[in-house]
Amino acid sequence: xxxxxxxxxxxxxxxxxxxxxxxxxxxxxxxxxxxxxxxxxxxxxxxxxxxxxxxxxxxxxxxxxxxxxxxxxxxxxxxxxxxxxxxxxxxxxxxxxxxxx
Amino acid sequence: xxxxxxxxxxxxxxxxxxxxxxxxxxxxxxxxxxxxxxxxxxxxxxxxxxxxxxxxxxxxxxxxxxxxxxxxxxxxxxxxxxxxxxxxxxxxxxxxxxxxxxxxxxxxxxxxxxxxxxxxxxxxxxxxxxxxxxxxxxxxxxxxxxxxxxxxxxxxxxxxxxxxxxxxxxxxxxxxxxxxxxxxxxxxxxxxxxxxxxxxxxxxxxxxxxxxxxxxxxxxxxxxxxxxxxxxxxxxxxxxxxxxxxxxxxxxxxxxxxxxxxxxxxxxxxxxxxxxxxxxxxxxxxxxxxxxxxxxxxxxxxxxxxxxxxxxxxxxxxxxxxxxxxxxxxxxxxxxxxxxxxxxxxxxxxxxxxxxxxxxx
Numbered sequence: 126x127x128x129x130x131x132x133x134x135x136x137x138x139x140x141x142x143x144x145x146x147x148x149x150x151x152x153x154x155x156x157x158x159x160x161x162x163x164x165x166x167x168x169x170x171x172x173x174x175x176x177x178x179x180x181x182x183x184x185x186x187x188x189x190x191x192x193x194x195x196x197x198x199x200x201x202x203x204x205x206x207x208x209x210x211x212x213x214x215x216x217x218x219x220x221x222x223x224x225x226x
Numbered sequence: 227x228x229x230x231x232x233x234x235x236x237x238x239x240x241x242x243x244x245x246x247x248x249x250x251x252x253x254x255x256x257x258x259x260x261x262x263x264x265x266x267x268x269x270x271x272x273x274x275x276x277x278x279x280x281x282x283x284x285x286x287x288x289x290x291x292x293x294x295x296x297x298x299x300x301x302x303x304x305x306x307x308x309x310x311x312x313x314x315x316x317x318x319x320x321x322x323x324x325x326x327x328x329x330x331x332x333x334x335x336x337x338x339x340x341x342x343x344x345x346x347x348x349x350x351x352x353x354x355x356x357x358x359x360x361x362x363x364x365x366x367x368x369x370x371x372x373x374x375x376x377x378x379x380x381x382x383x384x385x386x387x388x389x390x391x392x393x394x395x396x397x398x399x400x401x402x403x404x405x406x407x408x409x410x411x412x413x414x415x416x417x418x419x420x421x422x423x424x425x426x427x428x429x430x431x432x433x434x435x436x437x438x439x440x441x442x443x444x445x446x447x448x449x450x451x452x453x454x455x456x457x458x459x460x461x462x463x464x465x466x467x468x469x470x471x472x473x474x475x476x477x478x479x480x481x482x483x484x485x486x487x488x489x490x491x492x493x494x495x496x497x498x499x500x501x502x503x504x505x506x507x508x509x510x511x512x513x514x515x516x517x518x519x520x521x522x523x524x525x526x527x528x529x530x531x532x533x534x535x536x537x538x539x540x541x542x543x544x545x546x547x548x549x550x551x552x553x554x555x556x557x558x559x560x561x562x563x564x565x566x567x568x569x570x571x572x573x574x575x576x577x578x579x580x581x582x583x584x585x586x587x
Contacts (some may be wrong), residue, residue, distance in 0.1 A: 134302070134458065135470045190489035193458055200459070202257040203264055218310075220462060222302075222411070222454045222489075 126150045126161065126213050130170065134221035136192070139181060140174050148174075163194070164207040167219065181221070193220045236410060238449045247272070255463075259453045259496035265465055274460055278448055281313050286436050287292040290321035292402040297392055299328040299356070300340035300345065303407030304456050305347060305468040311405065312351050326351075327404070328360035328396045330389050332367025337409040343469040350467065360386035360387055364541055375549040383544075390528055396443045408447045411488055415500045418484045418508035441529050453499065454494075515537045 130146045137144045150169055152161055166185065171183055175214060181189065186209055194201040195218040202211050211217070234568050245266075246254045252266035252587050258273075265273070290292060291293075296311060298304045308326060328344045331337050341357065348355040361367050364387060372380050396404045413433060420429040430525045449457065461468055491498040522528065523535035530536070536552060543551030 127235070133470070190486070190493040193460070194456060195525055198255060198463075199253075200256045218462070220458050222458050 126152060126211070128166075128211065128214070129216045130174070131216065131218040133218065133221075136182060136219050136221045139177055139179070141176055146174060161211050162207065163196070163201060163205075163209040163211060163217075166211055167207075182219070188219065191222045192220070192223065195220075211220075228568065230262055233238065256459055258455075259455050260451075262496070266576070270456075270459070270463070274452075274456055275310060275314065277513070278310055278452060279318060280449055281435070282314065282320075283447055284570050285446075287405075287436065288320055288322055288403060288447060290319075292321075293323045293325070293400060294403045294405060295325045295327040295356070295396045295399050295401040296353070297406040298328045298344045299405060299407075300343035300347070300469040301407075301469060302327070302457055302461050302466075302468045303409055303412075303449065303454075304550060305343070306461050307405065307407040307467050308347055308351055308353060309464070309466055311448065312353065312458075316524065324353050325399050326353045326355040326399060327392065327399060328355065328357045329391045330357050330361075331384055331388065332360050332369055334369055337368075340469040343467060356399050358391050358398065360391065363387070363391055365392060366539070366541075366544055371544065371549075374544065374547075383540050386540055392539045393442050393528070403446055404443050405446045405448055407449055407457075408459055409449040409452050409454050410503060411492070412501050413447070413450060413506070414502040415482075415484045415488050418487065419482075420506075422484070429506065429509055432505055450503070451500065489559055 126149070128148055128150055130148060132140050132144055132146070139145065144158075148214055150166065150210055167183065167188065168184070171179055171216060175182055178214075182192065196211070198215055198218075230421055246252050247263040248265050248269040252268065254264035255267050256270050258270075292573050294311075296304060298308060298309050308324075311322075311557050312324060314320065326344060326348055328341055329359050330341060344357075345351070346356060352568050353472075355375060359367075368380065368384055371383050375383075392404060392406075416432045417429070420426075433450075435448075436446050439446050487556035488499065488502075491502075521530060523530040523538055526535060527537045528535045528537065532539075534542075540549075543549050
């Protein structure tokens with residue numbers, strides 16, 4: 126599955142200071158592509174992209190409070206948060222409000 | 227997954243199952259934390275800007291003809307503030323002369339990058355920019371200070387110097403008002419911290435939308451009731467140019483437990499942020515309680531409740547090679563408190579690590 130992931134608000138510092146990542150996410154073993162959700166994606170991101178201080182991004186199995194998530198420019202609170210279904214070519218943006226400026 | 231469930235998941239994801247709560251025409255893109263309304267991008271811009279306008283009008287923050295400086299760090303809050311204030315000034319004919327005021331703390335690799343952002347904002351928004359540096363005002367950069375004292379307590383110097391530097395910069399610009407981008411989340415956080423510190427003088431001030439009316443230059447917080455989530459979403463949708471990274475000398479400042487607590491509360495019940503601000507506003511201090519009296523510093527003339535202002539005390543310590551002067555618990559107006567109240571280590575540490583930026587009201 127081809128996705129574009131964007132990290133902002135300081136989160137890019139956790140990912141080699143790269144703001145935009147075009148990634149190819151393998152579906153979990155045997156999973157139907159319609160079952161790929163934000164929950165799976167967060168787990169994948171934590172494993173594959175976060176290089177330092179994962180606690181700034183994750184708390185438990187979801188993003189840390191203060192991190193905003195947009196899926197195709199839409200607040201994930203409207204689409205089911207962790208249960209949001211992710212499809213090929215989706216754009217997912219993570220923005221932290223925790224870093225000062 | 228049945229096709230029915232699949233369709234529901236798709237429509238849920240696309241937000242097509244309902245329309246914007248306000249216009250009932252377009253796809254919603256945002257759930258507002260303070261109202262839980264699901265609204266579209268265009269309505270979001272409109273309500274965001276209109277609410278800030280109402281805060282400005284109802285609190286009479288400005289008068290026509292005033293010169294107003296916007297404290298500009300290059301971060302999201304001040305960038306959105308500069309953009310929105312320019313828009314509202316035009317749209318509603320406030321009649322203000324607006325300026326950007328930046329403080330250069332002299333932190334290599336951090337402030338120089340964020341100041342580049344403010345310089346771009348100066349061009350993008352057409353607002354004249356004044357930069358005031360610690361080096362010019364105090365003879366010391368934060369790089370110098372950290373070399374002298376290390377990372378512990380350096381935020382105390384920076385917070386004290388920055389607050390005064392903003393006033394000095396505002397005086398240079400000859401402005402009538404200074405506005406800062408403190409948002410609802412910042413203020414709720416400060417209410418909690420001042421309660422935990424038992425700082426009743428600050429507690430009565432930290433929820434005021436305008437402070438310092440008896441000081442050199444009044445400060446206003448037009449974003450007092452604006453949620454940080456909305457500021458970030460507004461900046462994102464408008465593609466505003468801002469800089470975000472934490473200060474390299476306080477890498478743990480963002481871990482302050484009050485900030486984390488506020489974010490946890492917001493996730494559970496977003497309205498809690500406004501409720502905490504309301505609680506802060508409603509605190510009543512007994513009239514018999516002695517409050518520090520404001521005077522002026524003997525040395526530099528800045529407002530101070532002591533003979534010397536905090537900045538001069540810290541500066542004297544630096545210049546004498548005794549940087550610990552002025553660090554540590556204040557003894558009160560008369561300096562006659564003998565008791566050293568013990569605080570839990572983690573609380574004191576967390577409070578200390580947050581001694582910078584938005585805490586310094």
